[in-house]
Amino acid sequence: xxxxxxxxxxxxxxxxxxxxxxxxxxxxxxxxxxxxxxxxxxxxxxxxxxxxxxxxxxxxxxxxxxxxxxxxxxxxxxxxxxxxxxxxxxxxxxxxxxxxxxxxxxxxxxxxxxxxxxxxxxxxxxxxxxxxxxxxxxxxxxxxxxxxxxxxxxxxxxxxxxxxxxxxxxxxxxxxxxxxxxxxxxxxxxxxxxxxxxxxxxxxxxxxxxxxxxxxxxxxxxxxxxxxxxxxxxxxxxxxxxxxxxxxxxxxxxxxx
Amino acid sequence: xxxxxxxxxxxxxxxxxxxxxxxxxxxxxxxxxxxxxxxxxxxxxxxxxxxxxxxxxxxxxxxxxxxxxxxxxxxxxxxxxxxxxxxxxxxxxxxxxxxxxxxxxxxxxxxxxxxxxxxxxxxxxxxxxxxxxxxxxxxxxxxxxxxxxxxxxxxxxxxxxxxxxxxxxxxxxxxxxxxxxxxxxxxxxxxxxxxxxxxxxxxxxxxxxxxxxxxxxxxxxxxxxxxxxxxxxxxxxxxxxxxxxxxxxxxxxxxxxxxxxxxxxxxxxxxxxxxxxxxxxxxxxxxxxxxxxxxxxxxxxxxxxxxxxxxxxxxxxxxxxxxxxxxxxxxxxxxxxxxxxxxxxxxxxxxxxxxxxxxxxxxxxxxxxxxxxxxxxxxxxx
Numbered sequence: 001x002x003x004x005x006x007x008x009x010x011x012x013x014x015x016x017x018x019x020x021x022x023x024x025x026x027x028x029x030x031x032x033x034x035x036x037x038x039x040x041x042x043x044x045x046x047x048x049x050x051x052x053x054x055x056x057x058x059x060x061x062x063x064x065x066x067x068x069x070x071x072x073x074x075x076x077x078x079x080x081x082x083x084x085x086x087x088x089x090x091x092x093x094x095x096x097x098x099x100x101x102x103x104x105x106x107x108x109x110x111x112x113x114x115x116x117x118x119x120x121x122x123x124x125x126x127x128x129x130x131x132x133x134x135x136x137x138x139x140x141x142x143x144x145x146x147x148x149x150x151x152x153x154x155x156x157x158x159x160x161x162x163x164x165x166x167x168x169x170x171x172x173x174x175x176x177x178x179x180x181x182x183x184x185x186x187x188x189x190x191x192x193x194x195x196x197x198x199x200x201x202x203x204x205x206x207x208x209x210x211x212x213x214x215x216x217x218x219x220x221x222x223x224x225x226x227x228x229x230x231x232x233x234x235x236x237x238x239x240x241x242x243x244x245x246x247x248x249x250x251x252x253x254x255x256x257x
Numbered sequence: 258x259x260x261x262x263x264x265x266x267x268x269x270x271x272x273x274x275x276x277x278x279x280x281x282x283x284x285x286x287x288x289x290x291x292x293x294x295x296x297x298x299x300x301x302x303x304x305x306x307x308x309x310x311x312x313x314x315x316x317x318x319x320x321x322x323x324x325x326x327x328x329x330x331x332x333x334x335x336x337x338x339x340x341x342x343x344x345x346x347x348x349x350x351x352x353x354x355x356x357x358x359x360x361x362x363x364x365x366x367x368x369x370x371x372x373x374x375x376x377x378x379x380x381x382x383x384x385x386x387x388x389x390x391x392x393x394x395x396x397x398x399x400x401x402x403x404x405x406x407x408x409x410x411x412x413x414x415x416x417x418x419x420x421x422x423x424x425x426x427x428x429x430x431x432x433x434x435x436x437x438x439x440x441x442x443x444x445x446x447x448x449x450x451x452x453x454x455x456x457x458x459x460x461x462x463x464x465x466x467x468x469x470x471x472x473x474x475x476x477x478x479x480x481x482x483x484x485x486x487x488x489x490x491x492x493x494x495x496x497x498x499x500x501x502x503x504x505x506x507x508x509x510x511x512x513x514x515x516x517x518x519x520x521x522x523x524x525x526x527x528x529x530x531x532x533x534x535x536x537x538x539x540x541x542x543x544x545x546x547x548x549x550x551x552x553x554x555x556x557x558x559x560x561x562x563x564x565x566x567x568x569x570x571x572x573x574x575x576x577x578x579x580x581x582x583x584x585x586x587x588x589x590x591x592x593x594x595x596x597x598x599x600x601x602x603x604x605x606x607x608x609x610x611x612x613x614x615x616x617x618x619x620x621x622x623x624x625x626x627x628x629x630x631x632x633x634x635x636x637x638x639x
Contacts (some may be wrong), residue, residue, distance in 0.1 A: 022585075027458075028455050028458035028459055029466055029470055031451060031454060031458070032455060032466075032470055032473065032474050032477075034451065035448065035452065035455065035474070036473070036477065038444075038451065039446070039448070039477055039480065039481070040445075040450055042441075042444055042445065042448060042481075043480075045440075045441060045444060046441065049437050049438070049441055052433070052434070052437065053433075053434040053437065053438075056434045057432055060431065062277060062296070062298075063431065063434065063435075066267065066268075066435065066438070067438060069265075069267065070267075070438060070439070070442045071442070071445075071482070073442075074442055074445055074446040074449055075444055075446075075449045075483065076449060076481060076482045076483060077482045077483075077484065078482050079482070079540055080479070080482045080484075080496075080540060080542055081479050081482065081540050081542060081543050082537060082539050082543050083479055083480070083498045083543065084479060084480055084481065084482045084538045084539055085480050085481065085482075086482055087540070088537075093356065093538065093540060094536055094537070094538050097531060097539065097541075098531065098538060100527070100531075100541065101527065101528045101531050101532060104524050104527070104528055105528065111607075120310075132390055138553055140309070141312055149540065149541050149542070150524070150541055152541040152542055152545055153523040153524050153527060153541050153544070153545060153568055154523060154562065154566045154567055154568035155354045155522055155523065155524045155567055155568070155608070156566065156567070157564075161540055164293060164311065165310045165311075168365075171608070172565045172566050172567055172608075177597050186410035213629055216629050217627070217629060217631065217632065223430065223629075247585055
């Protein structure tokens with residue numbers, strides 16, 4: 001809005017302002033000045049808080065959870081920007097952003113094996129291993145929050161609830177409700193068969209095959225056609241640490257039919 | 258287990274966290290409770306338990322429910338436990354995970370140890386009964402407490418006491434931290450409300466806001482982490498900070514982009530930039546907002562979003578026609594290609610090589626053979 005010039009325009013503006021104030025409204029520009037002052041006060045309060053309690057945030061994942069929940073309640077996202085006060089003064093930002101990098105790297109390294117799907121447990125273990133003995137403790141809640149932030153960058157990060165925990169997806173594969181439900185069914189044994197799907201979910205054979213084919217195509221499932229009885233569809237993401245060894249990309253290619 | 262109620266796990270104003278212990282499983286009497294492993298938290302007022310996998314699942318019980326408790330030593334294949342005998346639940350108890358139980362005791366099973374300290378703290382809290390006092394989070398020493406303290410012998414117990422004092426100090430710090438945090442949050446909330454009022458006025462064009470003031474307002478929102486409700490875009494979604502950042506990225510990414518065939522996924526850029534920085538890292542949103550400004554700043558980079566949602570940064574010089582032509586060449590050369598084979602050929606990531614093939618297909622130059630064996634692309638002879 002262009003400010004009018006000339007004495008007449010100034011007088012008109014003063015009149016409008018007076019009328020506005022009369023109705024008990026505060027002008028937006030006055031509020032912005034007010035906000036600027038409040039911001040300065042807040043900044044110094046936060047600095048004081050940081051000097052006393054920065055260690056708590058560093059050391060205690062429980063404290064971080066409370067902190068995040070409080071922020072969410074009032075409508076503040078402390079991780080929105082590295083330039084935000086929370087990030088700069090409390091150091092929360094660097095903690096989660098670095099975690100984001102580690103999560104991306106772990107997912108990328110394992111993608112050839114599990115197609116871009118990994119349990120939160122396995123992700124947690126591998127991230128902890130990568131950070132070394134003397135690094136800060138990282139909880140699963142920390143991972144979940146870091147992953148939520150990664151979603152912004154559009155590379156298909158998401159979380160699928162499965163068996164009381166989550167599967168973390170790191171590729172933009174389209175997974176709808178049908179796929180998710182089959183993943184949940186496969187969680188107990190690490191594999192699933194067409195009969196099991198028909199039995200538990202009461203689906204037609206075509207629907208079951210359609211879903212399984214999609215999972216195969218996306219590299220999320222491997223087909224064991226030599227299993228006794230009927231073919232088994234295995235999900236490498238669900239292999240436990242005890243029963244797998246690391247597979248090289250070449251081996252992975254050989255295993256797809 | 259029917260003495261517990263669902264809880265959000267947040268502490269009250271005068272409630273202090275005393276100790277927490279991971280790896281605790283709950284028992285309803287002698288039976289395992291239908292809950293997984295979790296974190297047991299003891300506060301001055303309550304016993305709280307939170308599921309380690311599902312943080313939404315959190316239950317609490319007032320300490321006043323406890324009649325007495327005792328340790329149960331570990332055995333072969335059995336973890337150490339604390340058995341807690343309870344008063345009957347009051348009629349007005351809030352709902353919890355169990356409607357009814359045939360037992361009036363529970364057990365805490367310590368899978369990752371910690372039972373000794375937990376027992377000691379529980380003893381302290383049950384002696385002091387701090388929940389009966391209505392004010393202050395500072396521990397108020399009762400008469401019996403300090404007398405008991407004086408009769409303690411020195412030596413090992415003296416060392417133990419020092420350790421305990423240090424722990425008390427840490428706990429006091431945490432509870433102080435929570436107190437201070439709550440006060441901070443009250444102030445932050447005021448600012449959120451103020452910013453909403455300002456944003457509404459800007460939207461309704463009440464008052465006379467200049468571009469400068471709008472930009473300043475946006476930077477205040479950025480500092481506080483408040484979502485930007487202003488829809489009027491003047492300099493894109495970013496602020497001065499993002500402008501600077503965009504220019505830095507313009508310099509920094511030239512060489513890496515050229516090495517990688519002119520295109521990098523945004524997640525790759527995120528890792529590259531943050532690893533290089535080491536500290537004062539960028540948030541994913543910072544990176545995204547900066548990249549959105551490439552075009553308006555006339556930098557030789559562009560942010561591009563594919564149909565799949567994948568976001569990449571690509572060199573402007575890297576024209577679409579060139580990419581498609583080279584994709585067609587490669588595919589014709591080899592007869593057919595999958596995304597993995599194409600990736601290996603070009604030294605690109607599988608994700609990006611797939612996007613290129615999809616693009617060439619969209620333009621009608623390639624067609625696909627979609628089978629269980631994978632997605633393979635052929636030159637389009639139709």
